[in-house]
Amino acid sequence: MAMLVFDFDGVLHDSRNRAWRCYQQARTEMELWALPDLAGTGDLPLVYQGVLSESLTRWVDFEVAERFWKRHAELTARAAADEPDGVIPELASPLAGLAAGPGYAVVTGSHHTTVRNLLARDLTEEAMPHILLSRDESGSKTDKLHDLRTRYGASAYVGDTGSDVRHAHAAGLTAIAVAYGYASREDLTAAGPDLILATPADLAAWCRAHAGVPGPAPAPAPSRTT
Missing domain, CATH: 3.40.50.1000 (HAD superfamily/HAD-like)
Structure with a gap:
């Protein structure tokens, strides 16, 4: 085996709910209004598609997208302590x-x-x-x-x-x-x-x-x- x-x-x-909340927070913090405004976890597939490192380049430059995902990772790590489940x-x-x-x-x-x-x-x-x-x-x-x-x-x-x-x-x-x-x-x-x-x-x-x-x-x- x-x-x-x-x-x-x-x-x-x-972690979908946490990912959605932190996506919205990062979008607001960075004032990236070109990124889609996700109404809830059901909209996550809109940004999690294709090659993930390029998934946001439909709306912003690659370098901006990289900074966004780095900030998103920081926010989701910080919010993990409040997760109800493992x-x-x-x-x-x-x-x-x-x-x-x-x-x-x-x-x-x-x-x-x-x-x-x-x-x-x-x-x-x-x-x-x-x-x-x-x-x-x-x-x-x-x-x-x-x-x-x-x-x-x-x-x-x-x-x-x-x-x-x-x-x-x-x-x-x-x-x-x-x-x-x-x-x-x-x-x-x-x-x-x-x-x-x-x-x-x-x-x-x-x-x-x-x-x-x-x-x-x-x-x-x-x-x-x-």
Whole structure:
């Protein structure tokens, strides 16, 4: 059994409300009125589409977009202390099973301390990821995934955006997409993932099957792309 790698926000943790609030705050602070005014979390797919580093360049220059996402990360890290939940409940037990078996890693665009603290709310130390790579470590997401494949035999990356899918494939990994995160299902499908899982329960069942842990069978015939 090979190591699995997960994105954090939108996959293992539901941070959509925090992301939306901090997007609106950063937009106001920086007076970037050219960026869309998002009415709520349902509008997040508007900005989380395509290659994420270029997702705002429809409205602002790349350098401005980079500064925006840096400020957004600072705000979301600060707001994390007020998050009511840590790991999505259905996923705590499957993650513990993976930790006891093939192991798992997390590669995320959030800050290291923020992610570790949120994971630790619901996971014992034994159930924590073997490796946690964040925006605080150098290198692109593709570079980090490629290193995990080369050094630890990682086989798949689970993400929630088309950008995650592209990073997985660029690193030579199987790309698993979840449809309950930040991006629309249309954007995920356009990126060409190897498998789309609709709900956290579907991801939990898929993880249990990978780790050989008894549990509910995966949902029948999840959407595949060619």
